[in-house]
Amino acid sequence: MNPTPPPPPPQVIAAWTRLARAAATLQAEVEAALKAAGLPPLAWYDVLWEIERAGPGGIRPHAVEARLLLPQYGLSRLVDRLVAAGLVARAPCPDDRRGLVLTLTPEGEATRARAWAVYGPALSAAMDRRLSRADTIALARLLAPFAP
Amino acid sequence: MNPTPPPPPPQVIAAWTRLARAAATLQAEVEAALKAAGLPPLAWYDVLWEIERAGPGGIRPHAVEARLLLPQYGLSRLVDRLVAAGLVARAPCPDDRRGLVLTLTPEGEATRARAWAVYGPALSAAMDRRLSRADTIALARLLAPFAP
DNA sequence: GAAGATTGACACATCAATCTTT
DNA sequence: AAAGATTGATGTGTCAATCTTC
Secondary structure, X not given: OOOOOOOOOXXXXXHHHHHHHHHHHHHHHHHHXXXXXXXXXHHHHHHHHHHHHOOOOOEOHHHHXXXXXXXXXXXXXXXXXXXXXXXXXXXXXXXXXXXXXXXXOHHHHHXXXXXXXXXXXXXXXXXXXXXXXXXXXXXXXXXXXXXX | OOOOOOOOOHHHHHHHHHHHHHHHHHHHHHHHHHHXXXXXXXXXXXXXXXXXXXXXXXXXXXHHHHHHOXXXXXXXXXXXXXXXXXXXXXXXXXXXXXXXXXXXOHHHHHHHHHHHHHXXXXXXXXXXXXXXXXXXXXXXXXXXXXXX
16 A cells, blocks of 8 residues: 555645635625625525526425535525525425425515626626636636536 | 626636535535544644744734635634644734734644645545646636735 | 434634724 | 734534434
């Protein structure tokens, strides 16, 4: 057996540190814009969007967890808050009595739409400030292996 | 004035969602490796490394905050734990009596080295599983505008 | 016994307020 | 007044244990 596994070459370290910093920077700028507009944070948006995307039939919590890389208990607590805020409804699942179906309330849809009106432009601005459109497209292409 | 700012084009959305997911995935894999080895989390590593990198003179907290994109209170609380664990020492700053200088204890240096022996290979593995070396280099190049 | 989901206890993050020195 | 740093109160995330249904 190999006693000391190889440390990463400098290019791998550079790619990782920049990736982490880029994600943190963009997220911070979007969060700041949402907060400045009196809107809920990105984590709420992500869940609202997954539910809306799923259509009128709603979506199962574990499907949301898989797409958003959240642990079960994490989503459970997040949905608690969304329900308390009147944005999401929990209903028993007809097919599987262990499970639930999440749906948006009208307020949930409205909030998601208002959030996107801030989120979208803030994201565009943050990206455009650093990357040309061509580089943005190249970035999306390189990161395809990480897509859901 | 423009009443409705433009929503981002699909390529920008794709770049952002993949970037966020890539960062979350890589971080989760590294954290899991550290935890499996009984080592402290990435956030601790980052601070230990910034201090060690700074050399024997130590480093001021606000310099660490700037590099790691942490708020003042966030680093303050994190350093509390590192000091409690015996890995970091706080000393008054000779130049500026408002400030501090952070240094590593010998245990801090040893822990950082042991963590890197797990972190580095876990990172290499996680990257290599998805990206060719050429694509990793291209990625680092594209993300240069986000570097500190 | 495994999958879907929740909960109590605890760790960590965040906000606003504070203190000291510049 | 601003910069460096910390703190009390509170909100959010995490772990292990739990409950129900498959």
